[in-house]
Amino acid sequence: MACAASAAVATVGLTVSPASAAPTKSAATQVKPGDVCTAANLGTRRPYVKTTEVTPEITHFKGWYVTQGTTGNHSVTTSTQTTISVSVGLNGNVQGSFAVETLGSVGASLGLNVQVNYTSTSSESNTVNWNFSRPGYYGVYKGTKKVTGTYGSLNCNRVQQGDGGWALKWIEGPGSGSFTTYTTLEEGAVRCEDSVPANSIMAKAKGLLDCGSPAAKAKHPAGAVAPTAKQTQDRLLHRKAPTSGSSAQRPKAPGRTAQADLSCQAGVYKIDVPGKPLNWSAPALANDGIRLRQSNWTSAHLDNWRLCNVTDNNGVLEATLWNWGNGRCAAIPANIANQEQAYLTSATCAEDDLQRFYIYRDVPGSSKIGVQNKHTGSMLGYDRYADGELIRQYSSGRQDGSGTFTLTGV
Known part of the structure; x- marks a missing residue:
């Protein structure tokens, strides 16, 4: 049976305010390529979500051993496992209404509350206060669901119909790219012997535990346990991997050249x-x-x-x-x-x-x-x-x- 201390999960950290939660508009009302538009839409631009992927991520983690007689409340200082930043496109930020609407469309299509303004999970050590009711070896964690994918840009323009007539429709225009966001942070504690839902944040934390023999764990004193080789490797990989907002991926501002030789149409x-x-x-x-x-x-x-x-x-x-x-x-x-x-x-x-x-x-x-x-x-x-x-x-x-x-x- 799962330990009561590890079966519960608390939502903490970033509060999802109305400004940062996904809009309530259903995915069915999102604009799609080929939908009808009007002349008033000629000066507007709308995003549409092409692909999405949701993966559990552990942002902070610490192995913690609770011995007989040391149960109860503990304040565990966790180490940063990875940092997730919200971004749309290659500028490593969320600029303007189009980016916010893109992330809002992501949340609506998935039925998740996701961050729609620029923010990031903490890169500093974080403390988790937890009540451990039983002895055992725990993974104490903070985590979230990381949401990534690709989007396209739609513009209203005239389209010729099969019968030769014309209509205004949303067409795919310039401005496709990728996005990263995440859901509300959770914190918790999990043991090797606990049964947890597959592909959950708790399961991801359990995967970071060094689940060796109970006898080997019993040799640990109460308190912090040194990180396993897998934990150390994962942290190094996350630190080395460039984020979508890294300077290596940021587009350079176009340079100006000499006076252009323009070929202009006759009309004024x-x-x-x-x-x-x-x-x-x-x-x-x-x-x-x-x-x-x-x-x-x-x-x-x-x-x-x-x-x-x-x-x-x-x-x-x-x-x-x-x-x-x-x-x-x-x-x-x-x-x-x-x-x-x-x-x-x-x-x-x-x-x-x-x-x-x-x-x-x-x-x-x-x-x-x-x-x-x-x-x-x-x-x-x-x-x-x-x-x-x-x-x-x-x-x-x-x-x-x-x-x-x-x-x-x-």
Whole structure:
């Protein structure tokens, strides 16, 4: 029979608050490739979970021997076995609403409460307070379920139907990657003779015990037991293995090159807010950002744009946006490109993915579009509709439709 002290498990450590728990939206309501979208979704981006794997992990462990007469409450200082950090993609962090929504989708699809904000399990020694009711050799532990997998990115775009007609649907766009998160931490104690559920955190802890003969265990004095060879090896392996946020895996910011030789289409456009008088206007000053301004607010053509070096990939346009007024190209500044709500500005035109944009279009006959930066994967929109408001990037776009614009020929 399992010892009463080891049969119970307590949840401790990181408290799952409403901000860090998986959303209650069921997996059935998650957006999937091929689902129908609307013109308001052109400026948005949604994640979908491709694969998931759930594995028990022991974050802290200590072998502990309880002799006759030493039962009762013990404070056991455990050693770090492994550290788990929450991450989405290769930046070793959780940046923006898209990353949070990705992890929320993971939790919903698995029915688990998982961490959806950047955090990590402790890398320091941790104390477990436990009531040992029987003598024996115990593995005292803290652990969690580590959740890993891959995700994709969906964008709304027009798709031609089999009958020749068109419809707006969610299609797979750029931005796939991997994620790591974990469930609430548990702590407990387990003995070699205890029966435990397969593939559980407790079973993982039991596997770290040196379950030799009882006679050999009886030679141990009460208290801490030296780590076994397997425990030591596991710790070394975990410490050597790079995490998803290691510097070796972090993408480098794209470098700028000499002035690009652009091949621009003949058309000139305004990028308007549908049904409103404000549109994108490039800054007159180099250090300013692209803003919503009244049409014809200036005679310098700062609100006129041309599409350059255009390619078409399965109906999605990729282009550099060249401004007629200042002769510069729309760009996300490299020094703030990793930030949610980084502003859009203009820079000397160069072969640089920070200056390349995907344009998602409504069905033919409509000029509504959504715009996405190629390097960051973020959609472009604005915080509020007002003269002088900066155009900014949002990793998931603006869910109120304020990321849908109109490409209007002039």
